[in-house]
Amino acid sequence: MLLEQVEYVRPQSLDEALEILANDDGAAPLAGGQSLTNVLKNRVASVDVLVDISALGDLAGITRTADGGLSIGACVTYDELDRSAEVRQSHWMLGEVAAHIEDQQIRNKGTIGGNCCLSDPTNNLPPILVALDAVMELRSRSGRRSVEAADFFKGYFATALEPGELLVSITVPQMPERSGAGYASLAVGADAKAMVRAAARVTLDRDHATIVDSRVVLARVAHVPTRDAEAEARLNGADATDDAVRAACAGVADGMQPITDVHGSSEYRRQMAKVMARRAVDQAIAAARGGRNGSSAGGN
Ligand SMILES: Cc1cc2nc3c(=O)[nH]c(=O)nc-3n(C[C@H](O)[C@H](O)[C@H](O)COP(=O)(O)OP(=O)(O)OC[C@H]3O[C@@H](n4cnc5c(N)ncnc54)[C@H](O)[C@@H]3O)c2cc1C
Incomplete structure (x- = not known):
């Protein structure tokens, strides 16, 4: 289906974009346009004005923050994340996850x-951003606020964004020394979307023998990326060995009620969440030991 006729504007500044969004309830930001235009073509939603934010300088670029973290403009594409020397140097796994999204055309345009902001539960980036303690920097005509990634995703295609607000950038703090990140996905069938994902971050002690801090984030278990606090508590203080990680991950998702859908049952998801979490934690430990902050993202 073709797009219905819709007004298109290309503001020259962030302030101009925020002004348009504040004044018109029917205006929507257009970034890579890959999801929004499909939604509009399929008549799932309608907008009065498409506000093209893709060329705004305030939403572009990747810079190093004073504390060694990253500030990533909201309109940075997956391809830019993949190719960024800054990202690869300090947050390798973030670049790796971006590099595994679909195909080159999607990576050239998707931001x-x-x-x-789409908060599609199948999307790749939200779980790794939660695992990395990222913070979403929001702006509106009336001010700015910061929302932790863990609180940004509110539900199925729902976020903490208020009407008239734009996500301007994402701050990813520097990881502590001896930290690494991992990411694992399970998709059943060729070209299938992931049924379960896990992202992990661990920090090891000086001897690289004990896990001192961890994040275990599950996606597609609930509609939003969700930290498994019980699994993290079991990992913190555990030996960084296969047996100890396997034992800690055996209870992953036991305190949750995974969704059932056409792709898999609740119980199947729970079992696969344990496997994906273990793989992600194993990768994170290897990365922390190897001095590289992540290894292969492995699939969609
Ligand atoms: C064939 C195909 C395959 C895909 N495969 C994958 C995949 O494997 N993994 C994956 O993760 N994704 C996948 N996607 C989704 C793709 O990555 C989309 O690009 C992404 O979901 C939305 O990014 P976008 O930049 O295109 O946003 P848009 O489509 O422009 O916008 C999406 C929504 O977010 C809002 N929005 C955008 N930017 C902002 C902002 N800065 N502030 C406030 N609101 C904003 C828009 O108003 C809109 O509601 C696929 C898409 C297609 C078409």
């Missing part, structure tokens, strides 16, 4: 901001 980190669009990926998050």
